[in-house]
Amino acid sequence: MKIKNFKIFHFKKIDSTNAYAKNIASEVINDKTIIVADKQTAGRGRLGRTFISNRGGLYFSIILNPEKSAQDTVFITVAAAVAVARAIESISQKKCDIKWVNDIYIENKKVCGILTEGVFDNNGKIKSAILGVGINLFETREKFPKNVPLADSIFHKGDKILFKNCKRKQLLKEFLKEFFKFYYNLEKKEYMDEYKKKSFLKGKKITYVQDDKNYIATVKDIDNNANLIVVTQDKEEVLSHGEIQIIGMEQLPV
Numbered sequence: 001m002k003i004k005n006f007k008i009f010h011f012k013k014i015d016s017t018n019a020y021a022k023n024i025a026s027e028v029i030n031d032k033t034i035i036v037a038d039k040q041t042a043g044r045g046r047l048g049r050t051f052i053s054n055r056g057g058l059y060f061s062i063i064l065n066p067e068k069s070a071q072d073t074v075f076i077t078v079a080a081a082v083a084v085a086r087a088i089e090s091i092s093q094k095k096c097d098i099k100w101v102n103d104i105y106i107e108n109k110k111v112c113g114i115l116t117e118g119v120f121d122n123n124g125k126i127k128s129a130i131l132g133v134g135i136n137l138f139e140t141r142e143k144f145p146k147n148v149p150l151a152d153s154i155f156h157k158g159d160k161i162l163f164k165n166c167k168r169k170q171l172l173k174e175f176l177k178e179f180f181k182f183y184y185n186l187e188k189k190e191y192m193d194e195y196k197k198k199s200f201l202k203g204k205k206i207t208y209v210q211d212d213k214n215y216i217a218t219v220k221d222i223d224n225n226a227n228l229i230v231v232t233q234d235k236e237e238v239l240s241h242g243e244i245q246i247i248g249m250e251q252l253p254v
């Protein structure tokens, strides 16, 4: 998967690469268009949140035409989580963990988020999937707002050598190489074992919300459909989506 085979739109500053990608998605007929930005002024996160996207990160969106059901966008996200974890590990030599569904953590801090958005036709059929990835590379900890206490960057001052060596283009290339290996055979789920292995939730106590009620549970496993299997006081539950918080880590959303 060579980077020269992609059509790349590079912006020094943009509101949101996902928003831009959504706007042009109808004109794009293959899986080879990427929008990259050095900074976003209105970076979008999951659940309508803002994704802080100052200079010092890599923010990109890929327009995919998956010819799959909307449900398969879950697997796009899961494959992307493994691919981005591999790419970060290869350029930083730091170990990445995955927090279900789609956050990448290093040493208990979130360094990357993924947001997959669908573009639908009039019949509700998915036309394109916009895969958006935001990676915090160099931004200093203090630049993240106080209400996102778990956000951090991959590289810090002490990491000078890695700092110099980190090439954003290299990171993007690594990601594309890893992601498209999975994407073209999405249904084979070759990413799933590694997704489970890198997931750091197993055995952890968590809280989650369902039907406006708060639950406390222990994470038992992740199944082959990327559902989270949790055990509450009285029963086992299968969570297919939503937001969980790990008890004992800071409780504010990131």
Ligand code: BTN
Binding pocket: 015, 016, 017, 018, 019, 040, 042, 043, 044, 045, 046, 047, 049, 051, 053, 059, 060, 061, 103, 112, 113, 114, 115, 132, 133, 134, 135, 254
């Ligand atoms: C999350 O952590 O909630 C998901 C964050 C996804 C952020 C990326 S940055 C590139 C792309 N453009 C956006 O506006 N959002 C995604």
